[in-house]
Amino acid sequence: MVNYPRLNIDLKKIKENTEKIIEICSKKNIAVMGVTKGFCCDEKVVKAMKEGGVKMFADSRLVNIEKVQNLKEIKVMIRLPMKSHINELVKFSDMSLNSEIETIREINRVSYLQNKIHDIILMVELGDLREGIEPVDLFNIVKEVLILKNVKLKGIGTNLTCYGGVIPDSKNLGLLCKLAEEIEEEFGIKLDIISGGNSSSLHLIEKNEIPNRINNLRIGEGILLGKETAYGEYIKDLHMDIFSIEAEIVEIKNKNSIPIGNIGMDAFGNKPKFKGSKRRDRAILAIGRQDIDPDGLFPIDEEIVILGASSDHLIIDITDSEKKYNIGSIVRFNLNYSALLRSATSPYVYKNYFDM
Numbered sequence: 001m002v003n004y005p006r007l008n009i010d011l012k013k014i015k016e017n018t019e020k021i022i023e024i025c026s027k028k029n030i031a032v033m034g035v036t037k038g039f040c041c042d043e044k045v046v047k048a049m050k051e052g053g054v055k056m057f058a059d060s061r062l063v064n065i066e067k068v069q070n071l072k073e074i075k076v077m078i079r080l081p082m083k084s085h086i087n088e089l090v091k092f093s094d095m096s097l098n099s100e101i102e103t104i105r106e107i108n109r110v111s112y113l114q115n116k117i118h119d120i121i122l123m124v125e126l127g128d129l130r131e132g133i134e135p136v137d138l139f140n141i142v143k144e145v146l147i148l149k150n151v152k153l154k155g156i157g158t159n160l161t162c163y164g165g166v167i168p169d170s171k172n173l174g175l176l177c178k179l180a181e182e183i184e185e186e187f188g189i190k191l192d193i194i195s196g197g198n199s200s201s202l203h204l205i206e207k208n209e210i211p212n213r214i215n216n217l218r219i220g221e222g223i224l225l226g227k228e229t230a231y232g233e234y235i236k237d238l239h240m241d242i243f244s245i246e247a248e249i250v251e252i253k254n255k256n257s258i259p260i261g262n263i264g265m266d267a268f269g270n271k272p273k274f275k276g277s278k279r280r281d282r283a284i285l286a287i288g289r290q291d292i293d294p295d296g297l298f299p300i301d302e303e304i305v306i307l308g309a310s311s312d313h314l315i316i317d318i319t320d321s322e323k324k325y326n327i328g329s330i331v332r333f334n335l336n337y338s339a340l341l342r343s344a345t346s347p348y349v350y351k352n353y354f355d356m
């Protein structure tokens with residue numbers, strides 16, 4: 001039996017994109033942390049990234065990191081750790097991104113009990129306003145971290161283009177490098193890692209504008225979707241079609257395009273608006289918001305229009321398509337990162353790997 005909905009994953013292309021990204025970054029002596037959250041740290045995908053040359057894996061969830069315990073590669077927790085999860089953090093990961101001294105002290109305490117040294121990267125706030133220590137407070141925190149015996153200050157890093165949409169440039173990343181050098185000077189230490197962000201920093205390499213001291217990037221989307229995320233542009237020579245999702249049609253009917261009756265709220269509390277007044281051929285697919293983000297789906301048949309989705313149904317308009325769709329026909333979509341995240345996470349979506 002073939003299972004739908006299903007997420008198609010091309011492992012060979014994952015390996016090739018990984019190789020290419022590593023090649024681009026290595027020209028600037030930048031090491032790549034392969035970010036695995038986009039596919040729930042799925043072991044087959046991780047293996048493909050590993051074959052592509054990734055030496056450090058990074059994920060935002062400890063349960064994901066736990067899944068790849070057998071790997072000898074370095075495992076990095078990239079969401080600020082919860083103070084209540086430090087046992088698992090120290091047990092399952094080698095390094096974490098941090099911004100709170102209280103949490104770091106707890107990491108130190110637990111690392112001592114587990115007889116380990118845990119590596120810390122201090123996150124610096126450079127304008128995007130998600131996580132990070134403001135530059136004025138950085139030295140004090142560094143001073144406190146350096147007192148602790150069971151954590152090692154491995155480096156500093158930043159995260160941009162996540163909340164505020166701030167694009168990495170030579171100015172904000174230049175400041176990160178300057179702060180790194182000031183810390184090294186002030187405390188007489190060497191920082192091994194200066195982590196200059198995520199896939200949105202890739203465009204700086206291409207333009208030859210990445211500051212010299214940046215020697216690490218944390219890359220998910222660039223590998224998975226072949227995209228840099230600052231301007232949303234595709235990266236030359238990378239595959240952009242590694243993932244696709246397929247769902248099955250369970251109803252096709254010619255209906256009004258405007259609902260009949262008084263309009264209240266939809267299933268998610270929004271008041272829907274409708275355009276047009278003709279009757280249209282509409283199909284319902286057996287896939288919904290539990291499995292995908294409807295705004296992140298792009299039908300391969302470009303004449304299809306996505307009308308909306310509820311928890312378990314995706315409604316599409318097939319009137320203008322030249323293809324003949326029937327009950328049981330399969331419709332295929334490309335996905336963006338948001339739809340990929342959700343489909344990878346949904347236990348209702350069958351994962352179909354191929355390696356061609």
Ligand SMILES: *Cc1c(COP(=O)(O)O)cnc(C)c1O
Pocket residue numbers: 035037060078079097159197198199200218219220221222229
């Ligand atoms: C998700 C994430 C990344 C990877 O971002 P991409 O855009 O997928 O490259 C890097 N760093 C942190 C802290 C993240 O949360």
